[in-house]
Amino acid sequence: MRFTLLTLFPEPIDAYFASSIMARAVQKGLVQYRCVNIRDFALDTHRTCDDAPYGGGAGMVLKAEPLAAALDSVGAAGLHTIYPTPAGRSLTTALVEQLGAHEELVLICGRYEGIDQRVIDLYVDDEISIGDYVLSSGELAALVIVDVLYRHLDGVITRESLQEESFQDGLLEYPHYTRPEVFRSRGVPEVLLSGHHERIREWRTQQRIDKTRRARPDLYEAWLSRSAPDGKE
């Protein structure tokens, strides 16, 4: 899968693609990425990319010309182009699956108050929000979208890890323990040391149910009505 990111701040993006599991995916050729600096397409000697909003109001707006020129340089018109914004539709597991069907995605990292609406009208296929809060860095939102997508590619992480994680079947994950067996007087639950796979599986399932009920009553209710429509667990 190929990701093209347009940004005014390439440093955090380059650092992300050069780290950890993503770095390995890039090395293996499972992921390709391009990072384009919008400022390289500014028209004036000061390389200005923002300006005050028409109609007044707080903050600055990312100008249309440099951003449109940057988008043209990567052929965005023919590619699925995403603008991460708190004003977009919510990023859900279902949307992640839809986006994963694209071989290549272009992501615009916004800054300031936002980008000129005409760029959205002309180039953007999808406005996506990663949550009901406002970040100052569009780079973070774009990288969240990249991260949630690439980890599902074959060869990035094991099928088993993907199957066991939160949301896979509407429940949150069970707790994990590793060595040492006692840490600050706290032991590891007996069952995990028992070697009894069936009992471990049952314990983990119960932990997931309890955790979901406590932390995410909304998910718990949805899971309950799916798994036991008559109200019984």
Ligand code: ADE
């Ligand atoms: N940019 C700033 N905040 C954001 C959010 N919540 N989702 C997506 N993009 C954003």
